[in-house]
Amino acid sequence: MSTELSIPILDLKAQYATIHDEIHAAIDRVLESQQFILGPEVEALEKEVATYSQCQFGIGVSSGTDALLVSLMAIGLQPGDEVITSPYSFFATAGAIARLGARPVFVDVDVDTLNINAAGIEAKITERTRAVLPVHLAGQVADMDVILEIARSHHLFVIEDACQAIGADYKGRRAGSLGHLGCFSFFPSKNLGGAGDSGMVVSNDAVLADRVMLLRNHGHRPKYYSQIIGGNFRMDALQAAILRAKFTYLESWTEHRRQNADCYRRLFFQAGLASDEAGSKEQMPVLLPKETGWGRHIYHLFQVRVRDRDKLMAHLAQCGIGTEIYYPVPLHLQACFKGMNFQKGDFPNAERLAQEILALPIYPELSESQIERVVRTIKEYYL
Numbered sequence: 001m002s003t004e005l006s007i008p009i010l011d012l013k014a015q016y017a018t019i020h021d022e023i024h025a026a027i028d029r030v031l032e033s034q035q036f037i038l039g040p041e042v043e044a045l046e047k048e049v050a051t052y053s054q055c056q057f058g059i060g061v062s063s064g065t066d067a068l069l070v071s072l073m074a075i076g077l078q079p080g081d082e083v084i085t086s087p088y089s090f091f092a093t094a095g096a097i098a099r100l101g102a103r104p105v106f107v108d109v110d111v112d113t114l115n116i117n118a119a120g121i122e123a124k125i126t127e128r129t130r131a132v133l134p135v136h137l138a139g140q141v142a143d144m145d146v147i148l149e150i151a152r153s154h155h156l157f158v159i160e161d162a163c164q165a166i167g168a169d170y171k172g173r174r175a176g177s178l179g180h181l182g183c184f185s186f187f188p189s190k191n192l193g194g195a196g197d198s199g200m201v202v203s204n205d206a207v208l209a210d211r212v213m214l215l216r217n218h219g220h221r222p223k224y225y226s227q228i229i230g231g232n233f234r235m236d237a238l239q240a241a242i243l244r245a246k247f248t249y250l251e252s253w254t255e256h257r258r259q260n261a262d263c264y265r266r267l268f269f270q271a272g273l274a275s276d277e278a279g280s281k282e283q284m285p286v287l288l289p290k291e292t293g294w295g296r297h298i299y300h301l302f303q304v305r306v307r308d309r310d311k312l313m314a315h316l317a318q319c320g321i322g323t324e325i326y327y328p329v330p331l332h333l334q335a336c337f338k339g340m341n342f343q344k345g346d347f348p349n350a351e352r353l354a355q356e357i358l359a360l361p362i363y364p365e366l367s368e369s370q371i372e373r374v375v376r377t378i379k380e381y382y383l
């Protein structure tokens, strides 16, 4: 066991130490107001996040999962409908589709970007297809121009799962603003994370945004008069106030994450563990995440692909370095989807990623010497 201090996959305590007073002031404000659900704090956050995401409307909801669910409800998704999405994501992406009785139709991902292979979408469209739900995994936007063009020509809705991608750009446009509806998660570990669950739907479509607003609170308009069947997908004011305090730091945290990614790249190349040359990079023990060049990657996660992943992970853990597997099981192989007749081998890239992927610490407070130690420890394992 290493005697050095451990490096966790994420160090929220380090972040909290830098913003302790602001967080407490935000909590006090809500406690003094005694208004705990929706209200002015939520409305202010909705405006701030919508503007930041180049959207006219923001609707605070109870989680990223509920942002996806309520968005699919807002487009009127019906049992038997189909939604085209990625087989390599957090469960909620496909779960939200299936919960409404619709079918997730998967298109395999690109192993280098981890995002849906946009060129494969058109072949999966049937008369039951209602929407495309691309995921901007790890903080990099999927190839939205191709996706939007396919969706436009087939009259499909586009809902972005931007739960990992707040502040990411695609050709000058922000994640969440590209499709009809964009979904964010404020799960504590996210780049903008609360002190519990919450999320947001953003949009530039007034009709859909209004529908999401209605659905979030039992379709009430006015109060106690339900126009449509919705649910309780409301956001808590305490989450909104805390998120507003943290939001002022989001840009600088994102830049630190990006600097950390650059630092990893430089050190992995120097260590001879990775290469960016086509042809030789596949022979290296570490394959680095590819930046598409379409816009800003916000590095919610720094996902490398490695040989001997599980053994390397155990070695890093023994040396006090936290890593994580996002995700060990592709969506089409989840036990709960057994009845949908997906087979092993249907989406080979997603299956390969589940074997090879490893997330390294990338949080903004990580120092260069900590990154050096991560790379050195990986080098010890391979060389």
Ligand SMILES: Cc1ncc(COP(=O)(O)O)c(C=O)c1O
Residues within 6 Å of the ligand: 063, 064, 065, 066, 089, 090, 092, 093, 135, 161, 163, 164, 184, 185, 186, 187, 197, 198, 199
């Ligand atoms: C890609 C993706 N989709 C959906 C979600 C669901 O968000 P939440 O955990 O806030 O419900 C998450 C976050 O965990 C996510 O990473």
